[in-house]
Amino acid sequence: MAAEAGTLTRADLAEAIHNEVGLSRADSAHMVERILGHMCxxxxxxxNVKISGFGSFVLRDKGERIGRNPKTGVxxxxxxxxxxxxxxSQMMRDRIARAD
Structure with missing residues (x-):
């Protein structure tokens, strides 16, 4: 898997599936792509996409609002x-808190 403080990539996920499930590297990469494709x-x-024990990806509509240019104030x-x-998810938050 990825380094402790690094970034988990698609290739890392595919490698984990290859190692733990025994699928070929190509099939593992294809599975990762299909899952991410379904989510997208x-x-x-x-x-919305909810993965039990992991978390939820939620779409929110933000209305029009007035912003301000910080340089000019316009x-x-x-x-x-x-x-x-x-x-x-609460399970994920608890797991992250224990890792500290």
Missing amino acids: EALANGQ EVPIAPRRVLTFRA
């Missing part, structure tokens, strides 16, 4: 947009 497709279609409208947020 669901989010693009306006669905007010500018910020267009409404949809944002993606992640909320870790």
Whole structure:
């Protein structure tokens, strides 16, 4: 797997599947891509994604608001947009807290 303080990548996930399940490296990489593809497709279609014991990816609609340029102080409208947020499950939060 990835280094302790590093970043977990798709390749790391595929390697973990290869090592733990025994699929070929190509099949493992394909499985990771399919799972991520399903998640992206669901989010693009306006669905939230919940992975039990891990967390939820939730779409939120943010309305139009007024922002301010910090250099000039000029007010500018910020267009409404949809944002993606992640909320870790309680199990994940507990696990992270124990790792400290």
